[in-house]
Amino acid sequence: MSSSVESDPSLSDTGEFVAEDRGGGAYYESEPRLRVRVEFAGRSHPGKVRENNEDHYLASRRYRGREILGTSLPVETLDTAEDHAYAFSVADGMGGACFGEIASQLALQTGWELGGNEIKWAVKMNDREEEELRRKAEVFFTLIDDALQNEARANPRLAGMGTTLTLCYSTGPELFVMHAGDSRAYLFRDGRLTRLTHDHTMGQVLVDSGTVEPGSPVARRMSSILTNCLGGPDRPVTVEVSHHRLQHDDVLLLCTDGLTDMLGDPEIADVLGRRLPCPDAADALLHWSLERGGRDNVTVLLARYAIEA
Numbered sequence: 001m002s003s004s005v006e007s008d009p010s011l012s013d014t015g016e017f018v019a020e021d022r023g024g025g026a027y028y029e030s031e032p033r034l035r036v037r038v039e040f041a042g043r044s045h046p047g048k049v050r051e052n053n054e055d056h057y058l059a060s061r062r063y064r065g066r067e068i069l070g071t072s073l074p075v076e077t078l079d080t081a082e083d084h085a086y087a088f089s090v091a092d093g094m095g096g097a098c099f100g101e102i103a104s105q106l107a108l109q110t111g112w113e114l115g116g117n118e119i120k121w122a123v124k125m126n127d128r129e130e131e132e133l134r135r136k137a138e139v140f141f142t143l144i145d146d147a148l149q150n151e152a153r154a155n156p157r158l159a160g161m162g163t164t165l166t167l168c169y170s171t172g173p174e175l176f177v178m179h180a181g182d183s184r185a186y187l188f189r190d191g192r193l194t195r196l197t198h199d200h201t202m203g204q205v206l207v208d209s210g211t212v213e214p215g216s217p218v219a220r221r222m223s224s225i226l227t228n229c230l231g232g233p234d235r236p237v238t239v240e241v242s243h244h245r246l247q248h249d250d251v252l253l254l255c256t257d258g259l260t261d262m263l264g265d266p267e268i269a270d271v272l273g274r275r276l277p278c279p280d281a282a283d284a285l286l287h288w289s290l291e292r293g294g295r296d297n298v299t300v301l302l303a304r305y306a307i308e309a
Helices: 002-007 099-116 127-154 202-208 217-222 265-272 278-291
Strands: 035-045 055-064 083-094 165-171 174-180 184-189 192-195 240-245 251-255 298-308
Touching (some): 035 278, 055 099, 083 099, 083 298, 099 127, 099 165, 127 240, 165 184, 174 184, 192 265, 202 217, 251 278, 278 298
Antiparallel strands (some): 035 298, 055 083, 165 174, 174 240, 184 192
């Protein structure tokens, strides 16, 4: 009798919970709630060579909660905890004079304004939301690209300005990386540093095709030529999107090439492996990039995730 009940969902389901086979998975998160706290630090510096800083960064937190206005139910039985989502972004402008600074600033400001006008935004994740977020990323980057192109057409002296954009969006333990250009996102976990983005440069194209070796003089020289960015030449931007699952004590690093041109991955991993508070680790990475020459603007964002069931 017991085995018969377990094998027949119509008999065992009391209707207390949303069942996947009733379509609940399309609209409701099925996994237990994970509480996520993030320690953050951001640093940006013009470096030792350039007069102005064409880098910009932005970190933000979104939250969704519920407030009980009145009920006949026992209040202590109703969960009113807030859900949080985090967005971290870096932009490295180009275009000469101060136009690169304008481009990166406009990109982040446009993104901020678009975010405020979203009809819906995800602080919970399932397969349906993931697919929608991927489509939204393409629209998001295209609209920012349009804003830069329109600004350049309205003000011809800004013609050719452009910017990289690397954006990380996390909700619970789910991390989405959206990217165009050669700024980077890394994940540091258990002493290992993993790059989450692919450089969109001519140098990387040559390396990927096997034409030159990684780190060769040709690869380094051609790495300054972007093959994909927002604004810039009048061609559509392509957004690279990847999805990752975060774990407790993961550290997320976003940075511009002012850091990665001065420090190799093993050196970055060494700093992060010291388990310093994020502000101290960001200061250390900035310090060493300047000590190595600081030949470009340097921007570093660090976020350490504490994930509890």
